[in-house]
Amino acid sequence: MKAGLKPRYDGHCREGAAPVKGVKPIVRFRNPREGDVVFDDLVRGRISISNTELDDLVIARPDGSPTYNFTVVVDDVDMAVSLVIRGDDHINNTPRQINIYRALGAELPDFAHVPMILGDDGARLSKRHGAVGVMQYRDDGYLPQALLNYLVRLGWSHGDQEIFSLQEMIDTFDIRDVNRKASAFNTEKLDWLNQHYMKSLPPAEVAQHLAWHFEQAGIDPENGPPLADLVSVQADRVKTLCEMTDQSRVFYREFDEYDPGAAHKHLRPVTADPLAAIGGRLAELDRWEPEMLNETIRAVAEELELGMGKIAQPLRVALTGTAVSPSIDKTLWLVGRERSLARIQRALAFVIARAAN
């Protein structure tokens, strides 16, 4: 090491030696001393390394158990593995392994060393930092299609195409097109893809995944609108199924109290009449569909000569307890007839009580 050389085996028993009493020997691989090991990596291209850089590595310990670089080769030869795809941290091991393949008289597989994936912050993923199991993404509310699509585009591309169905991935993917550079995971783009799939997949399919999240959150889907209906209106308002679940509670359960800010701003005494008028008109409806709900609200607004803002916001707070929800017709639709009428009455009572103070 002082001479700037690598620490390595001195070749003491390279040409063979008699067993030494009291010493349990290890077994080393007799690596060629001259020439280069050259291989064509499917993603890196031609890689060449001199045999002088390779040591006579240990392949069996004193107890006879084999070591990694040896077992990997033996195992892959046994299984007739024809293509080895692994992280690029194994590039340095490959020449040693190739020499073992040759010594074994085995056919060489193709090698493809793919770069690793970095975290959102560009730092390497590790157990301590950022690394998670795939199922974590389900827990976090991502659809399988979104994760797959995101991952396939990380380090690989097919022209300018961003959206890939599973079949398209299978048809167009080629390991040779994979990039050599490590890429950073970008959750914002995953979010975008997730929303894309929530919006474009059949609502019923998304609903199946959503049902799992409802169960996790302890919400009974039977206590409100069909999940597919929910998906159709919430998909373009949230990034994940978790958000969708969180923001949809109000359609399945009563809320405790109004958001203070929203109530203060929108449930004012002046809204009593409009709310009462809307409640009355909605009660007369014989069907409860977005289109007629929308017409009804607009008609009331027109009759009272109020802008939609003056009508929709108080109603929104009445229905959901907050100032943010889907468009007012869809909100009414999802809350459902009975629950909507009841909540309007509740808001009315709140407004009247407030006026009395």
Place this chain on the structure above:
RNA sequence: GCUCCCUUCGUCUAGCGGUCAGGACACCGCCCUCUCAAGGCGGGAACACGAGUUCGAUUCUCGUAGGGAGCGCCA
């Protein structure tokens, strides 16, 4: 220290000697609008650096810098 690998917008990428260096996410602006979104339109934003090769380099070669990996009787 030695060896190997990597380097285009903030991020994911297209490019494979001649392009106004293209797309996507994100960001900014405008439009739409009952809130929040979604959507539409537009905008800013990159070839790490230095030498070569060449009529011409993002592209080919060699250096430099920066980053990563390996140099185990761990996998």
